[in-house]
Amino acid sequence: MNVLHALGDPTWFADGWPATPYHRVGTATELQATLTWSALDTILNDQGLQAPAFRMAKDHQLVPMEKLTRPERHTSQAIQGLADPVRIGTELTGGATLVLQGLQRFWPPLADTCRQLAAEIGHPVFVNAYLTPRTERGFDAHHDPYHAWLTQVAGSKSWRLWAPHRDPATDPADLEIVLAESDVLWIPQGWWHTGSSGAEPSLHLTFTVWATKLDAVLRALLAEVLREPGLARELPPGAFRDGARTEATITEAMAEITDMIAKLDPAILATRAVDTRLEQFDPLPARSVWSVIGDDRAARFHAHPEGVLHVDGVRLRTADRLLALEPGQEAPCRAVLGRTDSFTLTELETDQELLDLLIDARLVCSAPCPGR
Numbered sequence: 001m002n003v004l005h006a007l008g009d010p011t012w013f014a015d016g017w018p019a020t021p022y023h024r025v026g027t028a029t030e031l032q033a034t035l036t037w038s039a040l041d042t043i044l045n046d047q048g049l050q051a052p053a054f055r056m057a058k059d060h061q062l063v064p065m066e067k068l069t070r071p072e073r074h075t076s077q078a079i080q081g082l083a084d085p086v087r088i089g090t091e092l093t094g095g096a097t098l099v100l101q102g103l104q105r106f107w108p109p110l111a112d113t114c115r116q117l118a119a120e121i122g123h124p125v126f127v128n129a130y131l132t133p134r135t136e137r138g139f140d141a142h143h144d145p146y147h148a149w150l151t152q153v154a155g156s157k158s159w160r161l162w163a164p165h166r167d168p169a170t171d172p173a174d175l176e177i178v179l180a181e182s183d184v185l186w187i188p189q190g191w192w193h194t195g196s197s198g199a200e201p202s203l204h205l206t207f208t209v210w211a212t213k214l215d216a217v218l219r220a221l222l223a224e225v226l227r228e229p230g231l232a233r234e235l236p237p238g239a240f241r242d243g244a245r246t247e248a249t250i251t252e253a254m255a256e257i258t259d260m261i262a263k264l265d266p267a268i269l270a271t272r273a274v275d276t277r278l279e280q281f282d283p284l285p286a287r288s289v290w291s292v293i294g295d296d297r298a299a300r301f302h303a304h305p306e307g308v309l310h311v312d313g314v315r316l317r318t319a320d321r322l323l324a325l326e327p328g329q330e331a332p333c334r335a336v337l338g339r340t341d342s343f344t345l346t347e348l349e350t351d352q353e354l355l356d357l358l359i360d361a362r363l364v365c366s367a368p369c370p371g372r
Contacts, residue, residue: 001030001371003117007149007184007207013121017147017211021161021191023177024184028151032182034109035129035153035205043100043107044085048072051081053106056088058096060140067091092131097138100129103205104282109370110205115282117207119306124210124280131203132157137196141168147209148187152179155202157195164190179204212277220273221261228260274310274317281309281319284362291366300344302372305337307363321361329354337363342372 004010006028012018043049056063068087072079092098104114110127118125132138134155143164150159160173178198179185187193195202225231233256239249284307286292291299310317314325316333325333332350336358345355358364 001113001116002120003031003113004120006031007117007151008186010120017188017209018186019188021175021188022186023179025180026182028184029182031113031151031205032153034113035103035107035203037154037203039107039109040129040131040203044083044088047106048079049083049100050079051083053101054083054088055099055101056091056096057099057138058091058094060138063091063096092133095133095136097133097136098131099138100131103127103129108368111282111285112370112372114207115284115304116306118281119309121209122309123212124282126208126210128206128208129153129203130206131201132195132197133201134197134199137194139194141192141194143190143192144187144208145189147189147211149207150179150185150187151205151207152181152183153203153205154181155200156180156198157202157204158198159185159193159195161187162192164192166192168192168194210280212280216276217269217273220269220276221264223272224264224269225257225260230256230260278309278317278319283319285365285367285369286362287359288366288368298344299366300342301359301364301366302342302369303337303339304363304365304369307361308337316361316363318361318363323357323361323363325357326353329357333358 002010004013008018008022008024012022051065051069054068055065056068065081068084068091069081070084070087072082088098103110104125104127105111114125114127130138141160141162156178158178159176160168161175162168162171163174166174177185235249235253238245240246284304288299307318308316309319314330316323316325329351332354336348336350336354348355355364
């Protein structure tokens, strides 16, 4: 599944982030299967959900966690902050909204979806779920420092949006829409928004973009320029004695630092910036335990081509690995990562050294990934 195609026309994201909201009708049908009502029951009852992976809000305020959790006393070491499904159900009955945070961390269908979407847009993505009882509103008008796609999974939700320079308390909404099941709403960062559920309970997913900003380049630049020995130059006595002398000192220092920056190697800065950015992506799933300690020749594997987040010649970068291909390995690597079926290692006509490299980087894995 091309996740971005379900959320918006990929050409809209070719040169920049859409600056205004858009509404797509019925395009995200496949995404509805990533979080069903039965999946919610499994998450709340069977997975030992622990704060801060969830929160609840009512009347625009957070519900105290002690109303939602219970201590676990049946283990040698007590676990705190465990979700109590009964207490959560009580709050839902009273009209509170349940928020499941960072679902890509612990719900495999959404982990796989976020990985694919992040690979398609080149920026990390995290996903929250919002369950709101009928005719309720969990949060008042607010804005976020992130871009986000809202995908309606069940029920419907009415949304009102205001441009960043508008005041929701006094200005009429710039956009009012109703999201039906499988609809998508794009909300750019800074846009005020508030939503309320309809006649049925509303369940929607929010795919949030953790976009890399210009400050990431500045941090990479600073990290590199701080290695310059010239920065150890001491300023003369009286450098900050009066206003005129201080300004002259700063002007001279700025010129020196600017000269140091101009001499930095952009290739080194690019490598440092990529290293920092890739740390924000979730790593690929690890191999199954049996394939690690048992006989991996009997295991079935599949490829994770979306795990290649950066390519520099024959060097492939994942969230936590750097692969340097040997001469002649580039074409076989593309062939393995291009497979859409599952396979055993003995079925591949590929040299073992390359397979070991791809398995170590988890670009080829035997984990039970959804849709693989």
